[in-house]
Amino acid sequence: MNIEPKRNMPKLPRVIESFKLRSIQTIITFSFTLMTVLVVIAVSIMLYNKFTKTAEENAYLNIQQIIEQVNYHLELYVKGMQDIYEVVEQQINDTPDISSPVLREQLTTLLHTREDLVSVGLFTPEGKLVVDIPALEMRKNTMLEEQSWFESAHARPQKLSFSPPHIQNLYKGQYKWVVSLSRMIKYKDQGTIKEGILLVDVNFRTIDELSRKVSLGKRGYAYIIDDLGNIVYHPQQQLIYAGLKYDNIEATLEYAYGSYIDKPTGEPRYITIRTVEPINWKIVGVAYPDEIVTTKKDLNQFIFWFLVVVCAAVVVLAMFVSAKISQPLRRLEKSVQSVGQGDFSTPIHVSGAHEVVQLSKRFNFMLHRIRQLMDQIIHEQEAKRKSELDVLQSQINPHFLYNTLNSVVRLAEKGKKEEIVATITSLSKFFRISLSKGKNIITLEEELEHVRHYLIIQKIRFKNKFNYAIECEQEALSCMTLKLILQPIVENAIHHGIEKMSDEGFIRIAACIKEERLVIQVSDNGLGMSRQVMEQLLSGGIRSGGSGVGVKNVNERIRLYYGKAYGLRFESELEEGTTVTIMLPVEKNDDEQPDWGMS
Amino acid sequence: MTRTVAGLRVCLMIMLMIVLVSCGGAEPNLHVLEKPKNVDMIVKMDHGDFWKTVKMGAEVAAKEYNVNLTFKAPQNESDIDEQIRLVDESIRNNADAIILSASDYMKLAQVTDRAAYYKIPVISMDSEVASARVKMFVGTNNYEAGQKAAKRLIELTGPDSRIGVMNFVKGAKNADEREEGFMDYVARFPGVQVVDIEYCESDEQIARQLTRKMMSEHPDITGIVALNEVASIGTGEEIQKLGLGEKVKIITFDSPAKVMELLQEGIVQATVVQNPFNNGYLAVRYAVQVMEGIEVDERWDTKSTLIDLDNMLQPQNQKLLFPFVK
Numbered sequence A: 001m002n003i004e005p006k007r008n009m010p011k012l013p014r015v016i017e018s019f020k021l022r023s024i025q026t027i028i029t030f031s032f033t034l035m036t037v038l039v040v041i042a043v044s045i046m047l048y049n050k051f052t053k054t055a056e057e058n059a060y061l062n063i064q065q066i067i068e069q070v071n072y073h074l075e076l077y078v079k080g081m082q083d084i085y086e087v088v089e090q091q092i093n094d095t096p097d098i099s100s101p102v103l104r105e106q107l108t109t110l111l112h113t114r115e116d117l118v119s120v121g122l123f124t125p126e127g128k129l130v131v132d133i134p135a136l137e138m139r140k141n142t143m144l145e146e147q148s149w150f151e152s153a154h155a156r157p158q159k160l161s162f163s164p165p166h167i168q169n170l171y172k173g174q175y176k177w178v179v180s181l182s183r184m185i186k187y188k189d190q191g192t193i194k195e196g197i198l199l200v201d202v203n204f205r206t207i208d209e210l211s212r213k214v215s216l217g218k219r220g221y222a223y224i225i226d227d228l229g230n231i232v233y234h235p236q237q238q239l240i241y242a243g244l245k246y247d248n249i250e251a252t253l254e255y256a257y258g259s260y261i262d263k264p265t266g267e268p269r270y271i272t273i274r275t276v277e278p279i280n281w282k283i284v285g286v287a288y289p290d291e292i293v294t295t296k297k298d299l300n301q302f303i304f305w306f307l308v309v310v311c312a313a314v315v316v317l318a319m320f321v322s323a324k325i326s327q328p329l330r331r332l333e334k335s336v337q338s339v340g341q342g343d344f345s346t347p348i349h350v351s352g353a354h355e356v357v358q359l360s361k362r363f364n365f366m367l368h369r370i371r372q373l374m375d376q377i378i379h380e381q382e383a384k385r386k387s388e389l390d391v392l393q394s395q396i397n398p399h400f401l402y403n404t405l406n407s408v409v410r411l412a413e414k415g416k417k418e419e420i421v422a423t424i425t426s427l428s429k430f431f432r433i434s435l436s437k438g439k440n441i442i443t444l445e446e447e448l449e450h451v452r453h454y455l456i457i458q459k460i461r462f463k464n465k466f467n468y469a470i471e472c473e474q475e476a477l478s479c480m481t482l483k484l485i486l487q488p489i490v491e492n493a494i495h496h497g498i499e500k501m502s503d504e505g506f507i508r509i510a511a512c513i514k515e516e517r518l519v520i521q522v523s524d525n526g527l528g529m530s531r532q533v534m535e536q537l538l539s540g541g542i543r544s545g546g547s548g549v550g551v552k553n554v555n556e557r558i559r560l561y562y563g564k565a566y567g568l569r570f571e572s573e574l575e576e577g578t579t580v581t582i583m584l585p586v587e588k589n590d591d592e593q594p595d596w597g598m599s
Numbered sequence B: 001m002t003r004t005v006a007g008l009r010v011c012l013m014i015m016l017m018i019v020l021v022s023c024g025g026a027e028p029n030l031h032v033l034e035k036p037k038n039v040d041m042i043v044k045m046d047h048g049d050f051w052k053t054v055k056m057g058a059e060v061a062a063k064e065y066n067v068n069l070t071f072k073a074p075q076n077e078s079d080i081d082e083q084i085r086l087v088d089e090s091i092r093n094n095a096d097a098i099i100l101s102a103s104d105y106m107k108l109a110q111v112t113d114r115a116a117y118y119k120i121p122v123i124s125m126d127s128e129v130a131s132a133r134v135k136m137f138v139g140t141n142n143y144e145a146g147q148k149a150a151k152r153l154i155e156l157t158g159p160d161s162r163i164g165v166m167n168f169v170k171g172a173k174n175a176d177e178r179e180e181g182f183m184d185y186v187a188r189f190p191g192v193q194v195v196d197i198e199y200c201e202s203d204e205q206i207a208r209q210l211t212r213k214m215m216s217e218h219p220d221i222t223g224i225v226a227l228n229e230v231a232s233i234g235t236g237e238e239i240q241k242l243g244l245g246e247k248v249k250i251i252t253f254d255s256p257a258k259v260m261e262l263l264q265e266g267i268v269q270a271t272v273v274q275n276p277f278n279n280g281y282l283a284v285r286y287a288v289q290v291m292e293g294i295e296v297d298e299r300w301d302t303k304s305t306l307i308d309l310d311n312m313l314q315p316q317n318q319k320l321l322f323p324f325v326k
Helices: A024-094 A101-113 A148-155 A205-213 A237-241 A294-340 A354-393 A398-414 A417-438 A444-461 A486-498 A531-539 A551-562 B002-023 B049-065 B080-092 B109-117 B142-157 B173-186 B204-217 B229-241 B257-265 B276-291 B315-321
Strands: A117-123 A129-133 A166-168 A176-189 A192-203 A221-225 A231-233 A258-262 A269-276 A281-287 A441-443 A466-472 A480-482 A505-514 A517-524 A567-573 A577-585 B037-042 B067-072 B097-100 B122-125 B136-139 B161-167 B192-199 B223-226 B249-253 B268-273 B299-301 B305-307
Touching (some): A024 A101, A024 A117, A024 A176, A024 A192, A024 A205, A024 A258, A024 A269, A024 A281, A117 A176, A148 A176, A176 A205, A205 A221, A231 A237, A237 B276, A237 B315, A354 A551, A417 A444, A486 A505, A486 A517, A486 A551, A486 A577, A531 A551, A531 A567, A551 A577, B037 B049, B037 B080, B049 B276, B080 B097, B097 B276, B109 B122, B136 B276, B142 B161, B142 B173, B142 B249, B142 B305, B161 B173, B161 B229, B173 B192, B192 B204, B204 B223, B229 B257, B249 B257, B257 B268, B305 B315
Parallel strands (some): A466 A505, B037 B067, B122 B136, B136 B299, B161 B192, B223 B249, B249 B268
Antiparallel strands (some): A117 A129, A117 A192, A166 A176, A221 A231, A221 A281, A269 A281, A505 A517, A517 A577, B268 B305
C-alpha cells in the first residue's frame, strides 16, 4: 500500500501513476482479470469438450437413425416384393393349366394393383418363354441365359433370389431398371407338372428414390451394395466405374452392422452400415464429421467471442472496482499527508467503502482529539502561569510588616496610643482585604479600602509627610477589579515620588467610568520619573521595594486577565509628579468569578 | 517488481495460447468451398438424355463441392445466338465460373474472351471453343471416338466398302473432330471409300430424309456412321424402315433407348457412348479447382466406350447406357 509518503520521484501523469505495479488498483485489476479469465477458459474448455462430444454423439446417432429408417423401409419393401412373388407363385400353382386365360387375367389384375410390378414371366429351364404378363413380344438378342436371375435360379433352385438392379431387356417397350426375383417353381401344363423359372421384375425406382433422398449433412450420402460388393445404388456410380472415385467399398464387406470412421482419401468419413435382412444387401451411410458437427465451428466462434467479451468486461469491471476501492484510500492518503504537514483544522470527508468511511471517521475523531489535547495543553500552560502569579500576589510582604510593626513600636515608646490603635486597625484590615478569602477579584470599593488602609499606615509611618485623597464615582464602586493593583502603584508613588521630597506630598486616587472603561488614576506631586525609570518599572528592572508585588506584576496581571487592551499607563514629569492610569473593563459585581481549575 | 511483471507476462501468454489452441478449427478441405459459389453451366440444348445426364453429374458435384449450379441451354442446338446471349447473361450476373459446351467453335469465341476479360474462368465441356482464355477442356476425346467408330465399321464392312457419314452440325468442334478422326482412320484403308457426308442439324426428320437420299444416291453403301444421338436415331430407324437392316452396318453415337432397341434388333451394330455424367461432374469439379486457384490440366479426357451386344449388359455399361432410373 502506498500510504507511506511518496519517494522523491518526478510526478507521473495521473493514469500511469494510478497503475503503479504495486498499487491496489493494479493488483486487484490483474488478479481479478487473471482469475476470471482462467476460470472462464477452464469452464469454456470443459463446456466445449462436453458440447462437442454430445453434439458429435447426437449427430452420429442421428445418422444411424436415418440409415436405420432407410433400412427399415427397404426391408419392408423387400418383404412386400417377396409377398407378391408368393402370391404369383400361388396363383400359378392353383391353376391347372398354365395357358388358361383366367390365370392371365388374375396376374394382369395383380400387375395393375401394384405399380412397382413391371412384369411377370415364366421361362423353361432352357430359357424359353412360357408365359409373360403383360403379353409383350420378346426382343431379340436378350442373352437371358447369361443374366444373373437366370443363373441363380439354376444355382439355387429352392431359394428366392434377388438380382442386383439391371436393365430389363427381355420385352419390347421401355428399358427399365428392375430388380429381378427368380426361383425354380413347378407349374401344370395341360395336366403335366413341369419345372420352370418364375421371374418377377420389380421397378428399381422406389429403392433408387429412397436412397437418393437420404441426406446426411450437406455432402453425405448413402449407397447400397449386395452381398458380393456389387453396387446396387450409388449416387456416383459412373464415377466409380470410370475409376474417378474410390469409395472403399471393400472395407464395408467386413461389417453387417456397425459404424466406424474411415479415411480412404485422408478426409475422415463416418460410415454406418446396416444389412437389409432377407436379401443381404448392405446400406452404407457416408457422412463427413467436419460438416455434420457444425456445432464445433459455431461453438469455437462463440467461445472465442465470449472470451473476448468476458475479458473486456472483466478488465473494465476490475478497473472500476479497484478504482472504487483505491480512490478513497488515495484521497485519505492525501488528507493524511496534509495533516502531516501541520494542518489539523480541516477534517477529512472521504466517502466510499464502509471501511474507508470508518477509517476516515476514526481519523477525524483522532484529529479532533489531537486538537483538544493541544488546546488543553495551551490552557494548562496559561493556567499554570496564572497560578504562579496568584501565588506571587498572595505573598505577604514581610518587609512591609516589619516596617509597620517597627513604627508601632516607636509610637508605643512615645505613648501615642491613638495612633497605635489606628495603625494596628488599618494593618489588620489591610491584611484582611489582602487575603479576602482567597478571591482574586474584589470590588473596587474593597480595593480602594485596601489602599486607604495602606495609606493610613504609611502616613503614620512617614509622620504625615504626605496627604492623600480618594475619590470615586458611586457607579464605579461596585465594579469588579483584580485585587492588589492599587497598593503597588501607591507604594511606588511613595517610594519614588514622595519619600525624597522636602515638601509635603499629596497622593490622589480617582476612579471613574469613562468610555465603557473603568479608569483609576493614581497621581502624586512628587519628584517624577524619567522615561528610563518608567520603562524599567514596567519591565520589572526596579522593584518598588515595599510589598514585593511590583508594578510590572500589576500590568501583567491585568493583561492576563482582561486582555492586551487593558493595563497601566504612566505619565510623569520630573519635579512635577507622576500619574499612573489603570484601565480595566467595566465588570459589575456578579459574585462568581471564573474558576481556573486550580487546586 | 520485475518478477511480478515476468509472472504476469507468463500468465498472459498461457492465456493467449489456450485461446488460440481452443479456437484453431479443423483444416479445411481444399476442394470443398467454404462459401458457396455460383457456377453457370451453359450447354447446347435443354432436352435430351445426354444433357440431362450431364446435368445430373454436375448436380452431384455441385452438392459435393458446395456450388450453386445454374443450368442453362437454348431450346435448339443450332440456336447459337441464344447460347451467346446466355453466356452474356452469366457474365452480367457475375457468375464465379462458367462451364460452356459451345454449339459453335468460332462464334462462341468472342463471348468467351469477354468472360475471361471479366475474370470469370471458363471451363469448356463436351465441345471446345476457339478461345485461348479457356482454362480447361473436359470431355470425350472426339477424334479418338471417331476413330473407334471407324475401326469397328471397317471391321464389319471389310476393307473394300463404301461408307456414308451422318454428321450433325458443321462447325461444332466435336462434330468436326469426330468426323476428322473417322476420316483419318478410314484413310488408312485404300479400299474404303467415304461416298457421302451429310449434316442433319441435330434434327431427326432431316436425318431420315438425308438417309433416304443417301441410300438412293448411293445404294452400294454397306456402312453408315451416325455421329450423334439424333443422327443415330434418324439414320437407324430409316434404315430399318427401308428394310436394309443388317445389310447396311451402322455405328452410332450415344445411347438413347431407341438406339439400344436398334442395337438389340441388330440394325445398329455398335454405338460409341460418351460419359456425360462424368463430363458434368468433372466440369464442375475442375471449375471449383480453378476458382480455388489450384493448377488444372489443359484437357481431361472422359473416355468413350464402344458398346455392342456383347458388353451392353455389363453392370458398368448398363449405368452408362441408361443413366436414369425410370
